[in-house]
Amino acid sequence: MLSINNLHASVQGKPILNGIDLQVNPGEVHAIMGPNGSGKSTLANVLAGRDSYEVTRGDVLYNGENLLDWSVEQRACEGIFLAFQYPVEIPGVSNIYLMKAAVNARRKYRGMPEMAAVEFLKLIREKIKVVDMKEEFLHRSVNEGFSGGEKKRNEILQMAVIEPTLAILDETDSGLDIDALKVVADGVNTLRSEDRAFIVVTHYQRLLDYIVPDFVHVLAGGRIVKSGDKDLALELEKAGYGWIEIAPVAVVADA
Amino acid sequence: MTTAVEHYVAARDALVLPGAGLDWLDQLRDAGARRFSEKGFPTLRDENWRYTNIRPILKQNFNPVAALDGSTGRAEGLSQHLLPGLRAHRFVYVDGHYMQALSDVTGLPQGVDAMPMADAVNHGLDGVKTWLGACMPEDRGGFTDLNTAYIEDGLYLHVGRGCHLEKPIEVVFISTEPGGQLIQPRNLFVLGENTRAHIIERYISLAGRSHLTNAVTELVACRASVVEHTRLQEEGADAFHVGGVFMRLDGDARVVSNNVALGSMIARTNLHVVLQEERACCDLYGVYLGNGRQHIDNFTQVDHRVPNCTSDEFYKGVLDDRARAVFHGRIIVREGAQKTDAQQQNRNLLLSGHAEVDTKPQLEIYADDVKCSHGATIGQLDDSAMFYLRSRGLDETTARGMLTYAFAADVINRISSAPVRDHLEGELGRKLFGVERLEELV
Numbered sequence: 001m002l003s004i005n006n007l008h009a010s011v012q013g014k015p016i017l018n019g020i021d022l023q024v025n026p027g028e029v030h031a032i033m034g035p036n037g038s039g040k041s042t043l044a045n046v047l048a049g050r051d052s053y054e055v056t057r058g059d060v061l062y063n064g065e066n067l068l069d070w071s072v073e074q075r076a077c078e079g080i081f082l083a084f085q086y087p088v089e090i091p092g093v094s095n096i097y098l099m100k101a102a103v104n105a106r107r108k109y110r111g112m113p114e115m116a117a118v119e120f121l122k123l124i125r126e127k128i129k130v131v132d133m134k135e136e137f138l139h140r141s142v143n144e145g146f147s148g149g150e151k152k153r154n155e156i157l158q159m160a161v162i163e164p165t166l167a168i169l170d171e172t173d174s175g176l177d178i179d180a181l182k183v184v185a186d187g188v189n190t191l192r193s194e195d196r197a198f199i200v201v202t203h204y205q206r207l208l209d210y211i212v213p214d215f216v217h218v219l220a221g222g223r224i225v226k227s228g229d230k231d232l233a234l235e236l237e238k239a240g241y242g243w244i245e246i247a248p249v250a251v252v253a254d255a
Numbered sequence: 256m257t258t259a260v261e262h263y264v265a266a267r268d269a270l271v272l273p274g275a276g277l278d279w280l281d282q283l284r285d286a287g288a289r290r291f292s293e294k295g296f297p298t299l300r301d302e303n304w305r306y307t308n309i310r311p312i313l314k315q316n317f318n319p320v321a322a323l324d325g326s327t328g329r330a331e332g333l334s335q336h337l338l339p340g341l342r343a344h345r346f347v348y349v350d351g352h353y354m355q356a357l358s359d360v361t362g363l364p365q366g367v368d369a370m371p372m373a374d375a376v377n378h379g380l381d382g383v384k385t386w387l388g389a390c391m392p393e394d395r396g397g398f399t400d401l402n403t404a405y406i407e408d409g410l411y412l413h414v415g416r417g418c419h420l421e422k423p424i425e426v427v428f429i430s431t432e433p434g435g436q437l438i439q440p441r442n443l444f445v446l447g448e449n450t451r452a453h454i455i456e457r458y459i460s461l462a463g464r465s466h467l468t469n470a471v472t473e474l475v476a477c478r479a480s481v482v483e484h485t486r487l488q489e490e491g492a493d494a495f496h497v498g499g500v501f502m503r504l505d506g507d508a509r510v511v512s513n514n515v516a517l518g519s520m521i522a523r524t525n526l527h528v529v530l531q532e533e534r535a536c537c538d539l540y541g542v543y544l545g546n547g548r549q550h551i552d553n554f555t556q557v558d559h560r561v562p563n564c565t566s567d568e569f570y571k572g573v574l575d576d577r578a579r580a581v582f583h584g585r586i587i588v589r590e591g592a593q594k595t596d597a598q599q600q601n602r603n604l605l606l607s608g609h610a611e612v613d614t615k616p617q618l619e620i621y622a623d624d625v626k627c628s629h630g631a632t633i634g635q636l637d638d639s640a641m642f643y644l645r646s647r648g649l650d651e652t653t654a655r656g657m658l659t660y661a662f663a664a665d666v667i668n669r670i671s672s673a674p675v676r677d678h679l680e681g682e683l684g685r686k687l688f689g690v691e692r693l694e695e696l697v
Binding site for chain 2: 048049050051052071072073075076077081082084087088090091092093098099101102105106109141158162
């Protein structure tokens, strides 16, 4: 589904990603871990197409096509979803209106007719239960005045409604208490399927107790320095990230 | 060569105006003409006009339209331009003259007098005699004097004590082909004690050529009246529009003013509010949308004359292309007007690097126990919000439209009439994003 090859990217001329290689197949959940500043969020944002990030080398194939040639919205319509680390507040645009617009934008892209209002309402009422949110949140402005936890749940709600093919969660667990964390994890687990993949970016192993990954990758200095299965996350939990910073060169050689 | 001032004075002298021969009316008109002759049109040297150059308006001599072709067939052609879905007592004026065939004055409740100004002055009604020109400040400006010199038609509305109007009063001014007209509506709204009313004033033009609308509205809100005044300026891209609104609020009166400016090449409104008696309260909302090379100027002045009055002013503007806007908000708190609460906010959204806004708050406070604040912002669409919306699949135009509408809706949503709100949403979509409705963007 996704094939990242030797990806280099910089922000304001400063290199952040220094040669990422990653294969993601349908049905897989990949966790990307790593210390602060390792490039985790940059990777997530580059995949979603944020234009303040400049790709300097390498390529990304999505279902065989060159993802980097696509606009942000085309990527979304092709099934890529980014759950933001810091969801944006948009005063004056209601949550339900945005979600309806998002669903219909994708349908339009695929040449399908708009979803009828009744059908959409039914869909959203079903999905909102998954994230344990009150219906009043649908009619409030997008993320405006939401608590940190509510914003993250709202990201998961949007993901559930949009039903992406590849979902990228950028530190969705940060700032969440254990109950909210479970809600977020439930939302993801409900969506797990054979033809859908997830990239879960996280600093802590905690989330991975609830979203069990197929692969764990450790990112440091803009490269994947170690890959493994879910047990790698547990090792990191014990050992911390210190070992990476002490001997990065050896680790790279090892990988 | 005659000057513009001489042209407009001479054009007036050639007219036979309604009610001519009534002493008080002749005096009122002549005083306007005299002041206009002496002071002329405002210039950039005038502090209240320093950002708006009216010379383009003076390049052409506009002429009053003497008589109206009131044929029924014509009315049918014009009716499509009225607001759909709005149930209102409707008064329609074409090129400055009342057109009965387009109006709907049925079902006005008892105690409400509403009639064309031409009839009201012809009948020499007491209310007109008492209030016409009564709420004018000294610095009313040349355009207002010019209007007074020509007082001819418009709406006279008197809502008697205790009367509640369920439906809005809609006053529509349509200017038609071929252009070149001087249209000077004069409205007088007197809202008696304990009355309730919503008055919607709307200005539209059909001509592709320029015309000059120079309108004046006087509004008297008597004790404990609750009034909503919605002004929709939607004239054509080649029109020139100057509109004066003069309000006086008595004790416990509450006025909500919605001032919407979408149209015209050069548009200027002068909104003057006098808080005459204690506990009067006004909310002044404004929204202006400019594109192309439009110039939209909103001058507002709130005069707190007595203690314990409240004014809350909130104007928002969206400017695209090379459009330019001016917001000048003057608040005067007179000596002794203690416990005044006066707030003012002006926020602007620039969609283009070539658009421009001049915002000028002006607070003059001569009392010491008051609560006054003001603020002005000029900004662009938030990049992170744009990325967020696009990452949900919305294309750039849709995302811009959504954010822009959200910005303006903040003000538009305060208008109580749903058909007016719907209409404005449509206009915003059409004007800035070329779509019939914003919902069609997705």
